[in-house]
Amino acid sequence: MHSGRIRTARLAALAGFVSMSAAAQTEATRPDIVIPDCSFSEPARIIASLKEAPDIAAELDRLGLAIADVGERFVPYDVVDTSKNLPPRQFLRAYAFKDRTIAWYYHGGFGTHVHVFELRKTVDSALGASSEPILRMTGAQLSGPPCRATQALLDGVRESGDW
DSSP: OHHHHHHHHHHHHHHHHHHHHHHHTTOBSSOSSOOOOOOOSSOOEEEOOGGGOHHHHHHHHHTTOOOBOTTSOBOOSSOOOGGGOOOSEEEEEEEEOSSOEEEEEEEOSTTOEEEEEEEEEEOOTTTOTTSOOEEEEEEEEEESOHHHHHHHHHTTOOOSSOO
């Protein structure tokens, strides 16, 4: 009888731990990856936050990509608590090159990964030819090691899927 109560207490404690662990994984303020330092074949200015790049934030918003800024809460794993309305992505960094910007974001969920994507200044045809160029995603994007993916985009690699 005594061992039955101990077993019940252990199961209750384990159940409490499991539910606490799952709840703890529903949000984070940083991904579980190391953000590498990179060097590229072209000089670049590092953009460390979306606050430094409202044009990138505006483009992501225009495309309907909910994304947290560096240090903001987001959903890092496949355990989702929709009551908190947190995005499944977090901006990591961007590099502004002379003719393009290449940005990174962490995509949480079941198969977490880093997206690396290119943006270029373009004239929005809906606004007319006399409008100022706006930063837009080009469709060139890669997933994988972010430094290598950034250099690959600089080298002209274009692939719609993961590489």
